[in-house]
Every structure is written in C-alpha cells, then in structure tokens.
Amino acid sequence: MELRHLRYFVAVAEELHFGRAASRLQMTQSPLSHQIKELEEELSAQLFHRTKRSVQLTNAGKVFLRGVYTVFEEIEAIVDAAQKVHRGEVGRLNIGFVGSAIYDILPAMLPVYRNKYPEVEVELKEMSTPEQIEALIHQEIDVGLLRPPINNPLLSSEIIQTLDCVLALPGSHPLAKAESIYPADLKNESFVLISKEIFPRLYSDFINICNSAGFRPDVKQEAKEYQTAIGLVSAGMGISVVPTTARTLQARDVVYREISSAILKIDMALAWRNSSRMDLIQRFVRLARDVVV
Structure with missing residues (x-):
C-alpha cells in the first residue's frame, strides 16, 4: 500500500463519484477504479457499495477513512517538523x-x-x-x-561589537577628580588588568600606550573578567581598564574616567x-x- 492509494481512496470517499474523483486527481476513471479495487483486495475489505447510480462508503470504508485522515494529519505534522528543523526554527x-x-x-x-x-x-x-x-x-x-x-x-x-574602554578607579583616588587623565599620569600607579589570555587586544594596546608614555605599568593583579577587575578596584587593589559597559555594574566606590589622547577599544x-x-x-x-x- 502506498500513499497514492490513500489519496485515491479519500478522493472517491469525499466525492462519492468515480468520475468526479478522477477529474479531481487529474486521471482517467478506469485506472482509478482499478487502484481502488487493488486497495480493497489488499485490505481484504470492501470499502464502497457501488451501483450504476451511486457510490457509498461501507462501514469498513467509513472506519478506514477516519484512519486515513489521521495518517495524513500525522504526515503533515512530520513534514512540518522536518521543514522547521531544516529552516532552523x-x-x-x-x-x-x-x-x-x-x-x-x-x-x-x-x-x-x-x-x-x-x-x-x-x-x-x-x-x-x-x-x-x-x-x-x-x-x-x-x-x-x-x-x-x-x-x-x-x-x-x-x-x-566594538566598545570604547575607560579607566576604573577607586572613588577616593586623586585622579578620580582630575580634570583630565593622560597616560603619563599613570606612571606610578598599580594596575589590575584583565589578563592577556582573555582580552589580548586591550592588554597589548594598554601596555603599548604606557610604553609610549615612557613607563611600563606595574600590574599587581590579573583578572579573567572585568567584573572581577572592578571588584578588585573597589577593594583598593589598583586601577583597571574596562569596557564602557562596566558602568552598569554600579560597583561600590568605583568611578570611570577616559584617558585623554589614548584610544582603547575591545571587541x-x-x-x-x-x-x-x-x-x-x-x-x-x-x-x-x-x-x-
């Protein structure tokens, strides 16, 4: 039994007329009648009462029609699920x-x-x-x-995403209230930097900025994420360089300032x-x- 046999059966069951069913299926009546006969033989059950004037479903045909509707609904659901997976939905x-x-x-x-x-x-x-x-x-x-x-x-x-970066300083730090902060102003500071393994571009760029200003930064502590670095800044462990989004953390006694004449970004x-x-x-x-x- 193939799906086409079920489609043929449904067409005849709904039209109750072999000619109209054949027209709906875009085929001639004789092959359709033959396919329905083969289906009945395979099922060992008569699905239709046929006379010269009418076609009616038998009780077996009515039960089979309900089952076929269920099969088609399940197939439609399976096809829809497969298509959704294919489309990434x-x-x-x-x-x-x-x-x-x-x-x-x-x-x-x-x-x-x-x-x-x-x-x-x-x-x-x-x-x-x-x-x-x-x-x-x-x-x-x-x-x-x-x-x-x-x-x-x-x-x-x-x-x-590409973000600008800023200094994170303890609120009590002298530079926290400075009108401008230049790289040279950081010469004698201690730093808490996010490790080079985690933020390679930011780490290297900051070291280069400090070197260009004539000093190598004193890195006291490295962190794996900027949340940790900000926590250490809040604890007075040093100054850090973090993305501007760090401001949303609202850490206790931490202020954020730009470094004048320096461009620091993170991707x-x-x-x-x-x-x-x-x-x-x-x-x-x-x-x-x-x-x-």
Missing part, C-alpha cells in the same frame, strides 16, 4: 559566552531570538575564550560569544565551526548581526 542551540556578555549582548539578543524561534531550546554555558575555542572544535557548543583573535582554521568568526566576536551548515546556527548569526550594535 526548531531544535537545540548550545551557546558559549564570556561572562561580560551577560551585561549587554545576551540581554539584547536572547529575548529577540527566543521570541522569533520559540521552538528552539537554548542552552547557555559561561566559558573563557580559550575554553570556547576548544568546545567549538570538539562540537560541545554550536556558537561562541568570545574575545578575538580566534586563530583557528576550523572556525569562522565575525566581530559583532566581541561570534564564532562557529566552518563545517556548521545548520540553519539553526546561521539564523542565530544573522540575528546577532541585526540586533547587536
């Missing part, structure tokens, strides 16, 4: 993210994504950039929100495996481009 998406993404990028992206694709189950995993790169390579996550550079031939990446990238062709992943990437400013 249903499934599971594992997203890695650096801790700082929780303060700006994720709150901007996730509500939009979940509203647009409610049937996609999202799992979030906080991981450092090196951990995400390994997890992407080993297919433990599908997409990563991480800090560039991502120098791995197996991965594709795209910068989706956030989206990364995924080159071999990933799932629409689920590609739709997330496209949405990130549209949502993140």
Whole structure:
C-alpha cells in the first residue's frame, strides 16, 4: 500500500463519484477504479457499495477513512517538523559566552531570538575564550560569544561589537577628580588588568600606550573578567581598564574616567565551526548581526 492509494481512496470517499474523483486527481476513471479495487483486495475489505447510480462508503470504508485522515494529519505534522528543523526554527542551540556578555549582548539578543524561534531550546554555558575555542572544535557548543583573535582554521568568526574602554578607579583616588587623565599620569600607579589570555587586544594596546608614555605599568593583579577587575578596584587593589559597559555594574566606590589622547577599544566576536551548515546556527548569526550594535 502506498500513499497514492490513500489519496485515491479519500478522493472517491469525499466525492462519492468515480468520475468526479478522477477529474479531481487529474486521471482517467478506469485506472482509478482499478487502484481502488487493488486497495480493497489488499485490505481484504470492501470499502464502497457501488451501483450504476451511486457510490457509498461501507462501514469498513467509513472506519478506514477516519484512519486515513489521521495518517495524513500525522504526515503533515512530520513534514512540518522536518521543514522547521531544516529552516532552523526548531531544535537545540548550545551557546558559549564570556561572562561580560551577560551585561549587554545576551540581554539584547536572547529575548529577540527566543521570541522569533520559540521552538528552539537554548542552552547557555559561561566559558573563557580559550575554553570556547576548544568546545567549538570538539562540537560541545554550536556558537561562541568570545574575545578575538580566534586563530583557528576550523572556525569562522565575525566581530559583532566594538566598545570604547575607560579607566576604573577607586572613588577616593586623586585622579578620580582630575580634570583630565593622560597616560603619563599613570606612571606610578598599580594596575589590575584583565589578563592577556582573555582580552589580548586591550592588554597589548594598554601596555603599548604606557610604553609610549615612557613607563611600563606595574600590574599587581590579573583578572579573567572585568567584573572581577572592578571588584578588585573597589577593594583598593589598583586601577583597571574596562569596557564602557562596566558602568552598569554600579560597583561600590568605583568611578570611570577616559584617558585623554589614548584610544582603547575591545571587541566581541561570534564564532562557529566552518563545517556548521545548520540553519539553526546561521539564523542565530544573522540575528546577532541585526540586533547587536
């Protein structure tokens, strides 16, 4: 028995006329009658009462029709589910993210994504950039929100956000109230920097700015995320350099100031495996481009 036999049966059952059913199916009446006869023989049950003037469903035919309707509904649901998976509208998406993404990028992206694709189950995993790169390579996550550079031939990446950076100082620090702060003003300060492993561009750029001002910064402590660095600044451990979004943390007794005549920026990238062709992943990437400013 094939699906076409069921479609033939439904057409005759609904039209109760072989000629009209054949016309609906865009075929001639004789082959249709033959196909229905074969179906009845396969079922070992008569589905229609036939006379020269009428065609009526038998009781067996009525039961079979209800069952066929159910089969078609289930097939339609299966086809719809498969198409949704193909289009990236249903499934599971594992997203890695650096801790700082929780303060700006994720709150901007996730509500939009979940509203647009409610049937996609999202799992979030906080991981450092090196951990995400390994997890992407080993297919433990599908997409990563991480800090560039991502120098791995197996991965594709795209910068989706670039932020300016500022100094974070204890509120009681003399420079907190200075009219302007220049790199040379930082010569004798102690620093709490986010590690080069985590924020390579920011770390290198700041060291270079200090070197150009004639000194090497005294780095007392390194942190893995800027939330930690700000906490250490609040505890009086030194000065830090953080993205402007750090202001939203409202840390106790911490102020934020720009460095005059110095440009410091930090990037956030989206990364995924080159071999990933799932629409689920590609739709997330496209949405990130549209949502993140």
